[in-house]
Amino acid sequence: MKPGLSGFTSVRARDAFLTELEGHAAILPRIVALGDLDEDEIIFADAATAELAEDTLAFPPAIRPLDRRLLLAQLIVRWAAAITLMWASIEKWAYPQWSFPLIKDNPAMTLGYDAEFFMQAAGVIEFTLAFALIWTPLVRRASAIALAAAFIGAIAQFGKLDAIGHALIIVVLVAIAADNVRAPEQQQQQGWNSLLAPAAYCVALAAFMAIYYLSHAAIFGSTLG
Numbered sequence: 001m002k003p004g005l006s007g008f009t010s011v012r013a014r015d016a017f018l019t020e021l022e023g024h025a026a027i028l029p030r031i032v033a034l035g036d037l038d039e040d041e042i043i044f045a046d047a048a049t050a051e052l053a054e055d056t057l058a059f060p061p062a063i064r065p066l067d068r069r070l071l072l073a074q075l076i077v078r079w080a081a082a083i084t085l086m087w088a089s090i091e092k093w094a095y096p097q098w099s100f101p102l103i104k105d106n107p108a109m110t111l112g113y114d115a116e117f118f119m120q121a122a123g124v125i126e127f128t129l130a131f132a133l134i135w136t137p138l139v140r141r142a143s144a145i146a147l148a149a150a151f152i153g154a155i156a157q158f159g160k161l162d163a164i165g166h167a168l169i170i171v172v173l174v175a176i177a178a179d180n181v182r183a184p185e186q187q188q189q190q191g192w193n194s195l196l197a198p199a200a201y202c203v204a205l206a207a208f209m210a211i212y213y214l215s216h217a218a219i220f221g222s223t224l225g
Contacts, residue, residue: 074179078133078140081172085130085147086204090212092123106157127208131201133176141177148173 063071092099096119103115110118132143151170155163 077172078176081169081176082130082133084169085133086127086208087212089123089126089130090208092119092126093209094212094216096120109157127205128201131204135197137180141180144173144176148177 096116099119100115103110103118113121126147129143129147132139133147134140135143148170151166151173154166
């Protein structure tokens with residue numbers, strides 16, 4: 001079979017880059033044919049009616065500048081919320097004793113578990129849900145709902161002070177839960193991203209723990225216990 005036009009063009013472009021670099025290491029651009037058409041699609045489009053051919057070969061409409069800014073803002077908000085909550089969850093492992101006075105006044109919140117174990121488990125759950133905020137639309141919306149429910153539920157237990165302290169993150173989580181917009185490139189990469197989730201989670205967990213513990217040791221000259 002004869003290779004498609006798009007694949008042939010991409011291979012030639014890649015070979016041209018490699019020849020020009022003369023074997024030196026470099027990060028090559030991602031080369032994709034516009035519309036990803038091959039010769040068969042062009043032939044069928046030419047043989048079709050004028051309207052059908054025009055629809056087949058037409059480029060998708062460009063994203064409006066405002067929509068592009070909104071997508072960028074949504075991405076920044078999700079990542080900022082995820083990083084903030086992942087960092088805060090490490091604190092529950094590093095300093096579980098900070099919450100002991102609170103647990104002493106509200107023993108029912110541990111559900112009968114040891115206070116230290118409860119805080120460590122809470123840290124794992126919070127880190128996992130925070131990490132999910134940067135994943136696929138369905139996963140991040142479910143995670144945002146779970147986190148928002150936890151923060152809102154805590155207000156009934158701890159009162160207005162807790163409401164004031166968590167008001168901003170609750171608003172952000174509600175916005176993430178209400179957002180069902182998916183960028184076009186995310187639609188194509190969702191299956192691949194799902195396969196990488198466990199590895200990405202382990203990398204994020206190791207990185208946050210290392211940064212937290214090493215920065216504490218560098219600033220305070222001591223280890224966490």
